[in-house]
Amino acid sequence: xxxxxxxxxxxxxxxxxxxxxxxxxxxxxxxxxxxxxxxxxxxxxxxxxxxxxxxxxxxxxxxxxxxxxxxxxxxxxxxxxxxxxxxxxxxxxxxxxxxxxxxxxxxxxxxxxxxxxxxxxxxxxxxxxxxxxxxxxxxxxxxxxxxxxxxxxxxxxxxxxxxxxxxxxxxxxxxxxxxxxxxxxxxxxxxxxxxxxxxxxxxxxxxxxxxxxxxxxxxxxxxxxxxxxxxxxxxxxxxxxxxxxxxxxxxxxxxxxxxxxxxxxxxxxxxxxxxxxxxxxxxxxxxxxxxxxxxxxxxxxxxxxxxxxxxxxxxxxxxxxxxxxxxxxxx
Amino acid sequence: xxxxxxxxxxxxxxxxxxxxxxxxxxxxxxxxxxxxxxxxxxxxxxxxxxxxxxxxxxxxxxxxxxxxxxxxxxxxxxxxxxxxxxxxxxxxxxxxxxxxxxxxxxxxxxxxxxxxxxxxxxxxxxxxxxxxxxxxxxxxxxxxxxxxxxxxxxxxxxxxxxxxxxxxxxxxxxxxxxxxxxxxxxxxxxxxxxxxxxxxxxxxxxxxxxxxxxxxxxxxxxxxxxxxxxxxxxxxxxxxxxxxxxxxxxxxxxxxxxxxxxxxxxxxxxxxxxxxxxxxxxxxxxxxxxxxxxxxx
Numbered sequence: 247x248x249x250x251x252x253x254x255x256x257x258x259x260x261x262x263x264x265x266x267x268x269x270x271x272x273x274x275x276x277x278x279x280x281x282x283x284x285x286x287x288x289x290x291x292x293x294x295x296x297x298x299x300x301x302x303x304x305x306x307x308x309x310x311x312x313x314x315x316x317x318x319x320x321x322x323x324x325x326x327x328x329x330x331x332x333x334x335x336x337x338x339x340x341x342x343x344x345x346x347x348x349x350x351x352x353x354x355x356x357x358x359x360x361x362x363x364x365x366x367x368x369x370x371x372x373x374x375x376x377x378x379x380x381x382x383x384x385x386x387x388x389x390x391x392x393x394x395x396x397x398x399x400x401x402x403x404x405x406x407x408x409x410x411x412x413x414x415x416x417x418x419x420x421x422x423x424x425x426x427x428x429x430x431x432x433x434x435x436x437x438x439x440x441x442x443x444x445x446x447x448x449x450x451x452x453x454x455x456x457x458x459x460x461x462x463x464x465x466x467x468x469x470x471x472x473x474x475x476x477x478x479x480x481x482x483x484x485x486x487x488x489x490x491x492x493x494x495x496x497x498x499x500x501x502x503x504x505x506x507x508x509x510x511x512x513x514x515x516x517x518x519x520x521x522x523x524x525x526x527x528x529x530x531x532x533x534x535x536x537x538x539x540x541x542x543x544x545x546x547x548x549x550x551x552x553x554x555x556x557x558x559x560x561x562x563x564x565x566x567x568x569x570x571x572x573x574x575x576x577x
Numbered sequence: 578x579x580x581x582x583x584x585x586x587x588x589x590x591x592x593x594x595x596x597x598x599x600x601x602x603x604x605x606x607x608x609x610x611x612x613x614x615x616x617x618x619x620x621x622x623x624x625x626x627x628x629x630x631x632x633x634x635x636x637x638x639x640x641x642x643x644x645x646x647x648x649x650x651x652x653x654x655x656x657x658x659x660x661x662x663x664x665x666x667x668x669x670x671x672x673x674x675x676x677x678x679x680x681x682x683x684x685x686x687x688x689x690x691x692x693x694x695x696x697x698x699x700x701x702x703x704x705x706x707x708x709x710x711x712x713x714x715x716x717x718x719x720x721x722x723x724x725x726x727x728x729x730x731x732x733x734x735x736x737x738x739x740x741x742x743x744x745x746x747x748x749x750x751x752x753x754x755x756x757x758x759x760x761x762x763x764x765x766x767x768x769x770x771x772x773x774x775x776x777x778x779x780x781x782x783x784x785x786x787x788x789x790x791x792x793x794x795x796x797x798x799x800x801x802x803x804x805x806x807x808x809x810x811x812x813x814x815x816x817x818x819x820x821x822x823x824x825x826x827x828x829x830x831x832x833x834x835x836x837x838x839x840x841x842x843x844x845x846x847x848x849x850x851x852x853x854x855x856x857x858x859x860x861x862x863x864x865x866x867x868x869x870x871x872x873x874x
Contacts (some may be wrong), residue, residue, distance in 0.1 A: 314694050316696050316722060317726050317728075342697070343699075344700040344703060347703050348699075365673075365694070366674070368649045368654075368675050370649075370674075370675035374678040389648065389650060390755070394650050394651065397652065416756060417754045418752075418753045421647070422752040422753075423717040423749075427751055427801055427859075427864065428864055429864050430858075430864045432717060435696070459864060461785050461791065462789070464786075482784060483783070484783055484794070485781070491783055492758060492799070493756075571755040571756070574768050575768075576756070577766065577767040
């Protein structure tokens with residue numbers, strides 16, 4: 247299985263390449279990609295450096311152009327596709343139908359991957375993208391159980407990539423407007439969820455309050471580990487019960503599923519986290535490289551090493567990991 | 578402009594649903610959407626029950642549409658979807674591209690529901706080629722987005738080839754998950770959810786720890802905490818060229834709301850007062866939860 251790694255900056259990209267990525271995925275410095283965060287992503291000049299660095303080391307570069315283009319400013323998405331094609335990018339990762347149509351028509355030689363934001367959770371939807379735009383690979387939303395992934399892999403008209411590690415979206419990607427409901431930005435409309443501009447931290451006595459656009463997402467006692475106020479991971483009040491009503495701060499870690507995913511014919515595993523630090527990228531890529539190599543050398547005797555999980559826990563949200571939707575009990 | 582009644586997003590007992598549609602048929606709505614769009618485990622009504630209601634709606638002189646499931650992951654869900662698409666009589670609202678794929682393969686025209694991500698005219702144009710005849714705008718889009726898209730359609734001389742419907746009243750469907758949040762509230766796994774959502778006719782309210790309304794949990798769906806209410810924008814929608822105003826079923830007061838909308842459409846939107854339980858932010862390009870009273874004319 248191909249190890250697809252995040253790079254929010256040139257330094258993260260170099261680290262991912264040096265530590266064993268088979269492919270890196272990047273985005274441009276605008277709202278055409280779903281990690282449109284301040285201080286992140288690539289200018290045209292940096293893209294050239296990124297491609298040179300990766301290609302010299304036989305590592306592929308994918309470009310995420312995976313937000314939904316609006317009528318006004320549609321040219322930005324068009325330009326992102328053109329630039330990627332001209333630089334000889336290995337694949338663009340898209341979600342919007344109009345962007346796919348443009349890429350497929352204008353640059354038929356450019357490989358198209360369907361982004362997780364394209365919300366393809368079944369073979370009919372995969373067929374829609376394969377038949378209409380000759381999509382080569384699709385990234386599956388983090389809502390399918392392992393059994394569903396296996397079934398889908400056996401019927402899919404395109405290669406499949408799944409999320410292996412990183413921050414866990416609890417909702418079907420591309421189908422969540424919670425962020426634009428509380429702020430004015432969502433992953434679909436401008437590539438941001440719970441945007442930093444809307445975050446406020448407030449010390450009240452011994453308690454630390456985290457707010458998003460003024461609304462209380464969580465509060466922490468002294469000494470309690472505080473997390474970024476991603477709106478689905480706060481503690482809320484449902485009929486008087488205060489709890490993580492939607493999801494706890496936790497990260498997806500599927501390292502123990504490597505044999506199952508490989509047997510199912512999954513083509514690539516994806517590490518989430520273009521917004522994370524180079525140290526995160528180094529730690530996660532190195533660990534996953536070791537795990538995938540261990541599986542490749544001796545699939546029958548593959549066993550998860552405690553040191554892998556220890557390393558990954560250190561960079562996990564809330565220092566917890568989960569198998570997420572892959573296990574039915576989580577659902 | 579016509580009025581439509583969207584699919585019931587909550588899980589209600591069969592008799593309640595049947596009674597609801599008797600009232601709906603007698604109400605001023607012109608189009609009625611029927612079917613389960615949220616969770617395939619909700620089986621109070623089968624497809625044939627929905628088709629029976631659709632036949633009654635049609636006999637009553639109104640348009641009936643079958644709405645399909647939004648998040649399709651299991652084989653059984655695709656099988657049911659095929660039956661919806663093959664019903665042979667009623668139009669289908671596609672809420673996932675799987676339905677678009679099945680319908681367009683067979684050359685059957687379709688309605689694109691609000692969960693299909695159409696954010697620009699080029700995407701709409703592509704779906705029109707595939708058989709789209711009516712477009713329900715995604716809920717997070719604004720009046721400005723709509724004006725841009727319809728302007729592009731005018732320029733393309735294709736505005737007359739499709740209808741536009743806007744979700745205009747009710748709790749807003751905001752997100753879909755593999756996880757059932759109602760079951761989670763009861764500490765039950767989804768596989769043994771005991772269909773607890775049937776006890777929450779309007780979902781479960783999620784408040785912040787400072788008691789501010791945030792969301793509504795409805796099984797695997799997360800909805801807005803507030804009621805979207807575009808009653809004050811009916812005249813503006815008429816001007817832009819919106820064809821259909823969608824009212825989404827709520828457990829109480831929905832038929833009064835339909836009458837209010839009908840009167841406002843007939844008399845112009847006057848003396849509209851929005852309550853703190855309402856919101857209209859998305860329409861104005863603001864956070865969806867916002868309420869803009871100053872925008873009212």
